[in-house]
Amino acid sequence: MSEDFGWLGEQQVNALIKRFETMLKAGMQYFFDVDEFEAIIEYYFETNDIKMTGQAIEQALLQHPSHNSFKIAEARVLTFEKKYDKALELLGHIELIEPANDEIYLSKGEIYSLISKHALAIEEYKKSIPYSEHPEDIYANIAFEYENLNDYPGTIKYLKMALDIKPDSENLIHEIAFFFEITGREEEAIVFFDEFLEKNPYSKVAWFNLGIFYNTLELYEKAIEAYEYTLAIDESFSSAYFNIANSYSGLNMFKTAIKYYVETFNFEAPEAITYYYIGESYENMDDLESAMENFNRAIELDERMAEAWAGKGRLLVKQDQSKMAIKYYLQAIQHMPMNEEFKYDLAIIYLKSSRFEEAEKLFEEIVDHDPHFIEAWINFSVCKSLSDGLDKAIKVIQQALEKNQEEASLWYRLAAYFYKSSQVQLAYFYIEKALKQDFEKHEELIDYLPDLLADTRFVELLGIFKDAH
Numbered sequence: 001m002s003e004d005f006g007w008l009g010e011q012q013v014n015a016l017i018k019r020f021e022t023m024l025k026a027g028m029q030y031f032f033d034v035d036e037f038e039a040i041i042e043y044y045f046e047t048n049d050i051k052m053t054g055q056a057i058e059q060a061l062l063q064h065p066s067h068n069s070f071k072i073a074e075a076r077v078l079t080f081e082k083k084y085d086k087a088l089e090l091l092g093h094i095e096l097i098e099p100a101n102d103e104i105y106l107s108k109g110e111i112y113s114l115i116s117k118h119a120l121a122i123e124e125y126k127k128s129i130p131y132s133e134h135p136e137d138i139y140a141n142i143a144f145e146y147e148n149l150n151d152y153p154g155t156i157k158y159l160k161m162a163l164d165i166k167p168d169s170e171n172l173i174h175e176i177a178f179f180f181e182i183t184g185r186e187e188e189a190i191v192f193f194d195e196f197l198e199k200n201p202y203s204k205v206a207w208f209n210l211g212i213f214y215n216t217l218e219l220y221e222k223a224i225e226a227y228e229y230t231l232a233i234d235e236s237f238s239s240a241y242f243n244i245a246n247s248y249s250g251l252n253m254f255k256t257a258i259k260y261y262v263e264t265f266n267f268e269a270p271e272a273i274t275y276y277y278i279g280e281s282y283e284n285m286d287d288l289e290s291a292m293e294n295f296n297r298a299i300e301l302d303e304r305m306a307e308a309w310a311g312k313g314r315l316l317v318k319q320d321q322s323k324m325a326i327k328y329y330l331q332a333i334q335h336m337p338m339n340e341e342f343k344y345d346l347a348i349i350y351l352k353s354s355r356f357e358e359a360e361k362l363f364e365e366i367v368d369h370d371p372h373f374i375e376a377w378i379n380f381s382v383c384k385s386l387s388d389g390l391d392k393a394i395k396v397i398q399q400a401l402e403k404n405q406e407e408a409s410l411w412y413r414l415a416a417y418f419y420k421s422s423q424v425q426l427a428y429f430y431i432e433k434a435l436k437q438d439f440e441k442h443e444e445l446i447d448y449l450p451d452l453l454a455d456t457r458f459v460e461l462l463g464i465f466k467d468a469h
Contacts, residue, residue, distance in 0.1 A: 016040055024055065034064055041073050045080075053077055068094050072103050084111050102131035102138075109141065118145040136165040140172065152183045160192075167196070170205045177209040181216075189213045204233040208240055211247075220247040238267040242274065254281040272302035279311055288315050306336035313345065322349045340366045344376055351379060356387035371403045378413055390421040408438035412445040419449060428457070435465040 020040050023030040037060035044053040060070040071094050078087035095104050105128035112121035122145045129135050139162035146154035156179050163172045180189035193210040211226035224247045230240040245260035261278045279294030292315050298308035310332035316325035329346040343362045350359035363380035377400035385393035397414045415430035452458045
């Protein structure tokens with residue numbers, strides 16, 4: 001039995017339950033004091049035996065009619081049965097009699113939360129704070145309601161208040177970090193954790209989260225320093241080794257990254273994702289054999305590891321074995337069908353292999369799901385130009401521009417297709433438009449259409465915009 005009844009051990013609770021049920025069967029009245037009834041009621045409630053909970057409350061009120069904790073328990077049962085109005089009405093009556101009882105406001109707050117009246121829930125929780133022995137729990141509840149209102153600054157505010165009271169709560173630290181992360185407030189998070197660590201320098205979880213935010217901002221050296229403080233406090237903190245490895249990878253120090261990835265195996269069972277990152281590090285060092293070995297290890301641990309299947313595909317492409325790479329990309333997509341990057345890589349292989357129909361299908365899937373994937377649009381148009389001609393390619397780019405008006409790359413490509421289809425005047429109209437939007441990207445136009453450099457009009461136009469730029 002996992003329930004914790006405070007002053008009672010498991011054997012004592014079992015004895016109480018046996019005695020209570022014997023009383024019911026015998027149709028007699030045995031005396032139980034208030035604490036014993038509370039333990040019996042809590043036992044039945046925690047085991048989801050609502051019928052017996054109700055009988056225990058009924059007997060408790062018979063013996064202790066003036067004790068409001070049993071009426072609050074009755075309101076909890078009504079809440080469980082989704083009889084919210086009745087529960088609130090009962091709690092309202094109790095509040096008139098005993099307004100300093102925090103359980104009343106907590107129960108009302110819970111009901112309002114369940115019926116999505118989060119502002120009212122916050123009101124009730126706030127009423128309970130002056131009477132609560134554990135206000136940090138109330139602040140956490142209030143934070144949860146602000147989360148339901150999508151008021152993340154409010155959420156963070158009350159989580160901070162909870163943490164002020166209970167600075168050793170790792171859960172609260174992780175929660176605060178989570179809300180800083182989802183609101184994109186990395187700099188503010190760093191300031192918060194720096195201040196928190198001045199008062200609580202031995203909080204390994206705070207150091208760890210500080211490292212995460214430095215890493216997010218690509219301040220890898222500072223991230224590594226924060227993770228090292230985590231490990232100075234707890235050398236078995238395996239996630240810190242893993243994150244240090246990620247930071248070293250961000251610094252392109254792949255050999256050191258591998259060392260830290262491997263270090264995690266001293267403190268936890270090897271995981272597929274770790275082998276994948278080791279493989280990726282070897283790939284970045286052009287040690288393709290070791291990379292393949294680690295991608296294979298990842299798949300041995302988890303055959304659904306899509307990233308490792310795609311990794312094997314990438315390695316084969318680098319070794320000019322694109323035909324063999326296709327089956328690994330198909331495996332990756334099977335395990336992660338919404339991953340656009342895997343589909344894009346496979347579509348490029350099909351395009352380069354002149355398998356236009358298969359490439360087009362994938363490019364179309366990608367841009368349907370993510371209309372802002374510019375490289376996919378451009379290569380989709382290339383595919384169309386090779387299979388169906390420039391008119392079809394132009395239509396693809398025009399479709400792309402419907403949702404990406406600010407993307408100069410698309411205007412340059414549209415201009416290129418018009419130029420190649422001998423619609424020179426129209427091509428120059430779009431070249432000028434693109435040059436105004438982003439001069440630097442004209443290199444993309446030249447890469448695709450180097451013959452333009454032999455066109456005097458283009459060279460002069462480029463000179464005018466270069467001077468203006």
